[in-house]
Amino acid sequence: MTDFAQIAPQLEGQAIELPSWAFGNSGTRFKVFGSPGTARTVEEKVADAATVHRFTGLAPSVALHIPWDLVDDYAALRRYAEDHGVRLGTINSNTFQDDDYKLGALTHTDAKIRQKAIDHHFECIDVMDATGSRDLKIWLAEGSNYPGQADLRGRQDRLHESLSAIYDRLGEDQRLVLEYKFFEPAFYHTDVPDWGTSYVQVAALGDRAVVCLDTGHHAPGTNIEFIVMQLLRLGRLGSFDFNSRFYADDDLIVGSADPFQLFRILFEVIRGGGYGPANPDGHSDVAFMLDQCHNIEAKIPGQIRSVLNVQEMTARALLVDRAALTVAQEAGDVLGANEIFMDAFSTDVRADLAAWREQRGLPANPMRAYAESGHQQQIEADRIGGTQAGWN
Ligand code: RM4
Numbered sequence: 241m242t243d244f245a246q247i248a249p250q251l252e253g254q255a256i257e258l259p260s261w262a263f264g265n266s267g268t269r270f271k272v273f274g275s276p277g278t279a280r281t282v283e284e285k286v287a288d289a290a291t292v293h294r295f296t297g298l299a300p301s302v303a304l305h306i307p308w309d310l311v312d313d314y315a316a317l318r319r320y321a322e323d324h325g326v327r328l329g330t331i332n333s334n335t336f337q338d339d340d341y342k343l344g345a346l347t348h349t350d351a352k353i354r355q356k357a358i359d360h361h362f363e364c365i366d367v368m369d370a371t372g373s374r375d376l377k378i379w380l381a382e383g384s385n386y387p388g389q390a391d392l393r394g395r396q397d398r399l400h401e402s403l404s405a406i407y408d409r410l411g412e413d414q415r416l417v418l419e420y421k422f423f424e425p426a427f428y429h430t431d432v433p434d435w436g437t438s439y440v441q442v443a444a445l446g447d448r449a450v451v452c453l454d455t456g457h458h459a460p461g462t463n464i465e466f467i468v469m470q471l472l473r474l475g476r477l478g479s480f481d482f483n484s485r486f487y488a489d490d491d492l493i494v495g496s497a498d499p500f501q502l503f504r505i506l507f508e509v510i511r512g513g514g515y516g517p518a519n520p521d522g523h524s525d526v527a528f529m530l531d532q533c534h535n536i537e538a539k540i541p542g543q544i545r546s547v548l549n550v551q552e553m554t555a556r557a558l559l560v561d562r563a564a565l566t567v568a569q570e571a572g573d574v575l576g577a578n579e580i581f582m583d584a585f586s587t588d589v590r591a592d593l594a595a596w597r598e599q600r601g602l603p604a605n606p607m608r609a610y611a612e613s614g615h616q617q618q619i620e621a622d623r624i625g626g627t628q629a630g631w632n
């Protein structure tokens with residue numbers, strides 16, 4: 241059995257990007273609950289992300305969503321983030337809240353609407369140039385509701401053309417990351433429903449186009465770790481949007497619904513060479529990100545809990561004795577191999593991680609440290625007035 245001291249160095253430099261939208265108010269189609277202290281501006285969202293990083297050492301960057309996080313001066317926002325100890329990360333485009341896109345954006349039959357959607361991505365690339373971001377993440381709400389409504393094949397072809405125009409605009413160090421989701425808001429067909437379609441589309445673009453795997457975007461029962469393995473094998477796993485779910489795209493705290501699934505996913509990331517400390521420029525090849533909403537729980541502690549869950553399951557996945565596992569697998573020792581795997585999953589690493597944090601000047605228990613810090617009371621007192629940020 242591998243022990244914690246052996247794997248501890250591999251925890252160094254782990255980075256999990258936070259979504260700016262996790263710090264705004266969110267909700268369901270039924271109600272968005274406001275909560276005191278919620279960020280009112282992009283700057284306050286960035287400051288909240290920096291707070292999560294200060295308490296955990298795990299979240300050095302924050303992803304932006306355009307136009308939710310529109311500001312006049314992205315270079316200034318970049319400096320603001322750096323002054324707070326974090327970086328601006330992935331830029332997420334948004335083609336799902338404009339009336340023109342009711343029947344599609346990058347796939348629309350009307351060339352003017354397609355061009356408008358492409359231009360939006362060009363603007364996102366301008367933002368990336370100013371923020372120093374590497375990744376342009378595209379999730380498309382496109383599809384149809386009724387059989388016969390749309391020409392499925394024509395839409396795939398138009399999607400390819402639109403994505404090519406966007407890809408060609410990227411700088412040499414930038415990547416296009418295409419996210420898939422099997423349904424919602426379209427209920428009959430979705431244009432990028434699965435990893436295979438995303439893979440086919442990005443493979444047709446070039447090496448700097450990769451797939452984003454959002455853990456909430458599959459049918460129940462899907463073996464997600466198999467997809468992780470395959471995308472890594474193909475060299476096209478670009479990033480994760482981590483969250484967890486009981487039913488559909490629930491966007492709950494990662495690792496809360498099914499910690500064992502998170503463990504299995506992280507094991508395949510490690511096995512496939514997708515886990516590693518950040519490169520000198522602060523980026524990992526497979527970017528770990530959260531894509532979550534905190535509808536009823538407090539947002540900063542919700543994000544602290546999330547990054548800790550990812551770290552804890554990473555540590556347990558690193559504990560798998562892979563040499564012994566290979567021996568058992570090759571010997572056909574079904575139960576022996578399974579036991580090696582389960583031994584790692586069943587190992588409680590919380591005390592070791594607490595000590596590991598203390599050695600690095602971080603609080604042993606970041607959740608408790610945040611609760612006792614008075615920070616929450618402070619932001620609740622300070623952030624009075626204005627409109628709380630949220631989905632808009
Ligand atoms: C989508 C998708 C995207 C996220 C938006 C807010 O379902 O997961 O990644 O940016 O929601």
Ligand code: MN
Pocket residue numbers: 379419454481531
């Ligand atoms: Mn997502």
